[in-house]
Amino acid sequence: MMKSPLMIRLPSGKKQVMAEYFPHPNGLLYFDLFWHLGDPAETVHVVEGAIRGDGPWKVGEAVITVLGCHGTDPELASAFDDWQHYLAENNGAYPDRQQILALARRCGAQAFDLRS
Known part of the structure; x- marks a missing residue:
């Protein structure tokens, strides 16, 4: 289903920009960029609403699209670039996939990962 930024x-x-995203019984669970540096109560x-569509997607009244380029969404594209740079420069500082999935489950997400 959803694989791109x-x-x-x-x-x-x-x-x-959604750093991580998972199906949730009530709709969709998502994590902010740099979520792991803050309080999950504020960053997750x-x-x-039901997840609908094949891209763009709707969840309730929210709309999810593939992140645009610097010409389309310059502020968000720049934030995503900063995120990618942070991940590249801070190898090991980001939680591993199992830790991310565990937090998602604690927040009520369904067991499977939309990125796989």
Whole structure:
């Protein structure tokens, strides 16, 4: 289903890049960029509603699309570039896949990973 860098536009109009995303019984669970440096209560979110579409996707009133380029979404593309640079420069500082999946499950996500 979803494999590329994705952004979410929330009903409020706020846009964010999703570092991680998982199906959740109430919709979709996603993690902010740099989520692991903050409090998961503030950096991990549930968007309520059925996941619909083949791209772009809708979850409730939120819209999920593939992250645009610097010409389309310059601020988000720059944030994603910063994220990729951080990951490359800080090898080992990011939680491994099993830790990420464990946190997602603790937050109520379903057991499977949309990235696999």
